[in-house]
Every structure is written in structure tokens, then in C-alpha cells.
Amino acid sequence: MKLTEKKRKDILDAAIQEFREQGFPAARVNRIAELAEVSKRTLYKHFESKEVLFQAITDILLDEIAAAPRLRYHPEAPLRAQLIAAVEDYISHLTGEHYMGLNRLVLSELLRDQVLARAFFDKAALQDGPISGLIAEAMQAGALRQGEPGFAAGQLLSMVKHFLVWPQFLLGTQAGENAGSVIADCVDMFLAHYSPES
Structure with missing residues (x-):
């Protein structure tokens, strides 16, 4: 270096x-x-300036999200198992000590400054989440009904974050052994909603 x-x-x-x-x-x-x-x-x-320094920190947070590997759909493997593994990896990343601390720092300032918040979320919206690619390919293959992949990924991850990310972010509460069953339940609800037969 x-x-x-x-x-x-x-x-x-x-x-x-x-x-x-x-x-x-x-x-x-x-x-x-x-x-x-x-x-x-x-x-x-x-x-x-201090503002440019803070902007660089928000870029680090966005870069860490973008660095998550893009996942591919494998038709020969059960979609449920692929989604569970993908969500587990993603949540593990979000709840890591370094990421969580950085996220707390950035979001506390974004709550205070709507201009910064708008710029941050505009930039974040340009990124393709790691799970949306998997969902897009599953939709193309007919394993899920057609929809907007980014929106569908947001629905799935919002459910999981409600139980496994926000309690830790706000209260420091770990999900513990229950995390696996929470993820499986959320994936099952997602699959029921996006089933090609529904």
C-alpha cells in the first residue's frame, strides 16, 4: 500500500x-x-471538508454491499435451499460487527440530514443486490412467477431484516439459534407468494 x-x-x-x-x-x-x-x-x-469525509464513509458502506458476490440460479438444485443459503450469507454480512458499526454511524447521520439521506439512497438504488440476480434468473427459468426481481428481493430481505437485523441494530439483540428457522419461514412465505402456480 x-x-x-x-x-x-x-x-x-x-x-x-x-x-x-x-x-x-x-x-x-x-x-x-x-x-x-x-x-x-x-x-x-x-x-x-468534514462533509466530504462523511460522504467517503457512506461510499465505504455502499462498496461493502456491492462487494457481496452476485448469486446465480442453479436449476438442478432446489430453489428453496439456494434462497436460504443466500439469505443466511447476506444476513451474516449485515450483522457482522464492522458492518453493523458502520451502518449505525451512517444511518444516525442520515436521519438527521435529509439531503445526505436522499443522496445516499439514490446511490444505493443504483446497486443490484446480491439476491436479486438469483431471483431474476429463477423467474426467467419459470421457477418463480414473473415480477420485478429487485422488488421481490426487497420483499424477502425486508421480512428477514425485521427479525434478524433491526433488533440487533437498535437493541443489540442477537437472534441466536432461532435465526435459521426465521430465514426458512421467510423464504417459505416468499416462495408461496411467488410460486408460478399462484
């Missing part, structure tokens, strides 16, 4: 720490530079 890349990463890590501890409005650029062990001049060379 080049020195400039390392400094940029150090600044981002320091900003994440400062934003988590102080919140975005109270975060201080001086403190971020101090934590990153760089001068303010170096910080501003990489990020022209």
Missing part, C-alpha cells in the same frame, strides 16, 4: 472513530487529524 493510500485509510479510520464517539455534528477535524497522526493540511488534501 502506498503512503498516500495508507494516510487516506488512516484518516477514514480516525473519522469513523470520531464520528462514532461524538456524532457527526460534534466531530472535530482537529481530533480526526490527531487520531490519524496527520496534519490538518494533509487531511484537507485528501478530504476538503
